[in-house]
Amino acid sequence: MRIALVSETFTPADDPSARVTREVAVRLTAAGHDVVVFAGGRGQATFHGARMFWASRMTPVSAVREAMALSRPDVCHLLDPHRLGLKAAEAADRLGVPTLVLEPRRWGPGVDLEHHHPGLRDEALHDRWARVHAPDGGRLVVLHDGPLDRRKVVGRLATVARLPGVRLVALGDGAGADHLRAAGAKVVPRATGVERARCLATADVLVQPRKKAAYAPVLLEALASGVPVVAFDSGTATRAVRHEENGLLVTTDRGGKALARAVARLAASPDLRFTLAAQARASVADRTWDDAVADLLERHYPRLVGSGPTAARELRVEGIPH
Template sequence: MNNEHDFQAASRTPDDLHDQRRPLRVCLVTETFPPEVNGVAMTAGRVINGLLAAGHKVHIVRPRQPEEDRTQLVSFADLPTTLVRGIGVPGYNGIRFGLPSGKALEKAWRQQRPDVVHVLTEGPLGYSAVRTAQRLGLPIVGGYHTHFDRYTEHYRFGFLRQTVTNYMVRFHNRCHINLAPTHELAEALMAQGMQQVRVMSRGVDRGLFHPQYRSAALRTQWGVGKDDLVLLCVGRLAAEKQLDWVVQAWQAVRQHKPYTKLVLVGGGPEYQRLASSYPDVILTGPVSSHDLGAHYASADLFVFASMSETFGNVVQEALASGVPVVGFDYAAAKELIRHEVNGILVPFGNRQALIDATVQAAQKPQMLRQMARHAAETGRSWKSVLNDLIANYHDAIELASYADRSMQDGPHTQATQHL
């Protein structure tokens, strides 16, 4: 890590700084994409919008989505796109892994060479993209968005966890720069042996998420009285989100405040089980981005029990909507929550602490109102996040150029690259 920064400091010139203002040709490779609903797809959409707004050119590589055809309106349909074959991800209907596509990528990149390849996912498509880009000498930026190793525990493949971890490290060590969403995660990844790890946080769109979208009509639809509490959780309804713990927290609150409602926003493989197991829970299913802000702002407390997040965009969206968050002390919650100022942090993985903190917050309406005011001031703009990303693209270009010169000079100069 220090070698990387020493190289940057020594190699920057006024010409480099001028060069960083030129438009880039960015190839974005991802195995999940809008309108699919998950954090990676959302980040992909934000990155593309930000790059286009800044004058850069974007080429998308992604799997063809289920039931997609040429007459169907798809996200960013007017951008250059390479569609590849995909297969469904077990337990995640509607999301696909892209199949290896090295030959197609090499042909496309030889015809029009991108300035940088940004790989958002580590599936078969992502791996073939990294190998092909490396073979062609292209700068590679890798995004770390998903704890696939932790997912193995929730889908009965725990015996593969170390194998998956080793694969992820090897994958990202082929990249010139890797981007993690928090400082805590960056340090953990480097401790596992991952190299060239930097922090790319996440932004929040205050045009979508703001306290002004609180809706009395929506609360009435939920059957909520004026002074009743609404607990909320937003996200994919999947095993790794620990939603039973959220329900248990709500049930504990109801012992003191029986009219408290729990609203779960999102779809996923756990939807039917949750609906049948907890008929009093309000399950909205997936909600459009246009309506999502009202769902956040119309709640009083966001309860987040997931322990598999790399960031947790929903935490920042809830806070920006003026909704305090109870969550474990890691990822976005650790980065954004000031304990008992805009939310409540509890020790990672401590189910009872999460339940107790939720109950205590629900019994202190004045503290909830104070935390709500501070919560609305939390969050970073996507514009500043994208500025950092573009700077990392230029650094990857420099590192790739340096590695290329080192190979031309001789093998003794390659040690600092770890590629």
């Protein structure tokens, strides 16, 4: 099958959309499929056998359409589409290529169970983060993984950081880093690969303060590491987190204080936290990246192949924000 994957970012970027696209591309090419990745930015000409088409904000739809015509895809899969995604959708529509956008409730990312597991937990690091030897020590270690540049996200994290008995650890950097430090958080600007996986496994709880993140692989990575999740009921959390089974969900019509109250509940309820942690890894055991890509190949892509231009127009707007 010939497949066009469209993402606003790609490797070496490490944001969720880039990571999801990377994992999908690697497995599709390994399975023998012909893949072209349309991505924003600049980089190498190929990636694990997939051809790359890099675009900027100024790249016209005509150039995207020409590249897509040359690659002749059977399916155009848009992952969390925005500016480039909309250009690719228009180009695919003009070429009669069926286009797919999957909402997180229909399809979500996978997780590498070998790379993320509870055995990576570092008790000495946890004790330092929890300040076990300080007069107010023994805190709940709550981890956030992601950029610190959105005001609302930083505000919600600061509310969590100020909770009594809680130590927020933020993996990431951005304009809000100093604000979080002032609120008592530990900020780790750069953590990648095994070090990042170790940090995830060392936390007591992962918090996801974003309401509109379409894909958040870190939620599955935390669960695979035996760490329960507190998140808003949106995006990846709708599939990955089961309320009061492997984490706590907060409805998106609630704000940062509600998210903080959910974290405070776990800080005050060690038995609940341990119960959630005990069920975390098993809850994602059937959602490896191989499982996620097999789902695309067996369930989602086949219904589009050969569907023609009419179906392409109907599916082009599926899940794309208007």
